[in-house]
Amino acid sequence: MxxxxxxxxxxxxxxxxxxxxxxxxxxxxxxxxxxxxxxxxxxxxxxPSPAVEEALQRVVIDRYPDRESLSLRKALAMKFDLKLEEIIVGNGTAELLWLVAMAFIRPNDRALVLSPTFGEYARSVSLMGAQIETLWAREEKNFVFSEKIIHDALEKISPRLAFICNPNNPTGITHSPETIASLAKSHPKTLFVIDEAYIQFVPKMPSSISLGLPNLLILRSMTKDYAIAGIRLGYAVGPSDIIASLKKVRPPWSVNAAAQEIGLASLMDTExxxxxxxxxxxxxxxxxxxxxxxxxxxxxxxxxxxxxxxxxxxxxxxxxxxxxxxxxxxxxxxxxxxxxxxxxxxxxxxxxxxxxxxxx
Ligand SMILES: Cc1ncc(COP(=O)(O)O)c(C=O)c1O
Structure with a gap:
């Protein structure tokens, strides 16, 4: 055989x-x-928030979940002053990363990864046939990148996707929204994927969501800050055309009813x-x-x-x-x-x- x-x-x-x-x-x-x-x-x-226990009681088990996570997206749209079409909810940020790779990587496209960092960026794009270009931070500099080094790498590589984990996993270093804006504006042919999974853990850290640039996609996780890792929940914010492309490659019903109910209850518990x-x-x-x-x-x-x-x-x-x-x-x-x-x-x-x- x-x-x-x-x-x-x-x-x-x-x-x-x-x-x-x-x-x-x-x-x-x-x-x-x-x-x-x-x-x-x-x-x-x-x-998790005490509101999660109650939310679990409300989960309807014998009905398919809302494929559009409408209530949760409405709450997020209100929180960040966005349009509904600028938000997609996923089965954790991990799923959203895979959707990005599936929707945007063509064989042999280059993708820039700033290392050391979260391994799923390289894994997801390599499965789609991308060439991974790794820019390594130097230990002598405590793994902090200068903006110039990133600009130079982007100039040289001209990647289709650039992943920036902000704050970074595992080092906990951050880039300012000014840096993110400068990178994105100077390299308009690159889609910048800014992973803000841990942003809430940095006091007063400003999000890049409000930059609203056409080549910027922001990923957020709810599993870490709201302590609901077992439930799996994340969302992406970006221009509506990019979000529409992610929707096309998303498996149906990937965000289950419990995740939607718990996500909403967590968001509503502002304390x-x-x-x-x-x-x-x-x-x-x-x-x-x-x-x-x-x-x-x-x-x-x-x-x-x-x-x-x-x-x-x-x-x-x-x-x-x-x-x-x-x-x-x-x-x-x-x-x-x-x-x-x-x-x-x-x-x-x-x-x-x-x-x-x-x-x-
Ligand atoms: C930087 C980063 N992004 C995304 C994820 C995945 O988050 P989620 O639980 O929302 O899928 C992780 C998980 O470890 C992570 O470290």
Missing amino acids: PKINPRPEIQNTLLDQHGALDFKELENLGISPDEIIDFSVNSNPFG YLPRTLSLLRKSKEQFLAGFHNLGLNPLPSETHYFIAKVGNAAKFRSQLLKYKLQVRDCASFGLPDHIRVATKKPEENEILLSRLKEIY
């Missing part, structure tokens, strides 16, 4: 590698997922984010001080997560996992000697810090 192979792009693409729990790994170690304190995922550690994010900022100060006291000097980060150089990150991670503590090994970001940790509740941070004191 002849073998039926998938497309070559698929054969050459690695499986995705992320933080969060690896259920199979935990089963092998005989640890239940509920026992782990997970510092490898950058979500709000204070849990939730200020309360929990201010607790998180205090918690970060305590956590960071603990790291410095141990001589594990994290790199400057504007978010509640940060990276630190530890030598062999894989070994470091597995040592901690035995104690039911999980940190992110940054090897898949191209940083095999760094870990990434996200701030959790003060009492959880203390558990990690005291364990580190023992073993480090």
Whole structure:
């Protein structure tokens, strides 16, 4: 029988590698997922809004969800002063990234990725046959890019897509809306995908949504700030023609009824984010001080997560996992000697810090 192979792009693409729990790994170690304190995922550690519980009661299970997520889009349109056609809701930002790749990448198009960064940009476009052009940040500069270096790379490469994770995962560094506007205006043939999945974790950080440029698409996640990662919810904001193209490649009903109901309830609870994010900022100060006291000097980060150089990150991670503590090994970001940790509740941070004191 002849073998039926998938497309070559698929054969050459690695499986995705992320933080969060690896259920199979935990089963092998005989640890239940509920026992782990997970510092490898950058979500709000204070849990979802109390409104979520009630919203779950309202979910209609035996009816297809609204394919257009209309109520949620109306709420978002109101919040950001946008037209409905400028917003699309997705099954997490991850789905939206894939829609962008599917809608805009033609074989051999170039896509610019500023590394180290979230791995799904490269994965999604390479599956569509793009050539990935990676611009590496320098460790000596604490992984901060100058605007000029990005301009020069864009000039040289002239990519069809450029991904900017803002704030960046895993480093927590940011670019100002002025920089984003300058890049987008100087390179009108490139579609800039600005991933603001973690923007709420940077106090008072302005969004690029209000720039409203024709080659700017902003991705936002609701899974991290609202602590609803299990539900999967994100949205993209951009010019209506770009949003219309994303709609064409979207699988039907990808945003389920529970996600829509919970997303809306979370947005409506205007007290939730200020309360929990201010607790998180205090918690970060305590956590960071603990790291410095141990001589594990994290790199400057504007978010509640940060990276630190530890030598062999894989070994470091597995040592901690035995104690039911999980940190992110940054090897898949191209940083095999760094870990990434996200701030959790003060009492959880203390558990990690005291364990580190023992073993480090
Ligand atoms: C930078 C970045 N963007 C997007 C995502 C995916 O977010 P979502 O849970 O909304 O799919 C992640 C998840 O880790 C991320 O780190």
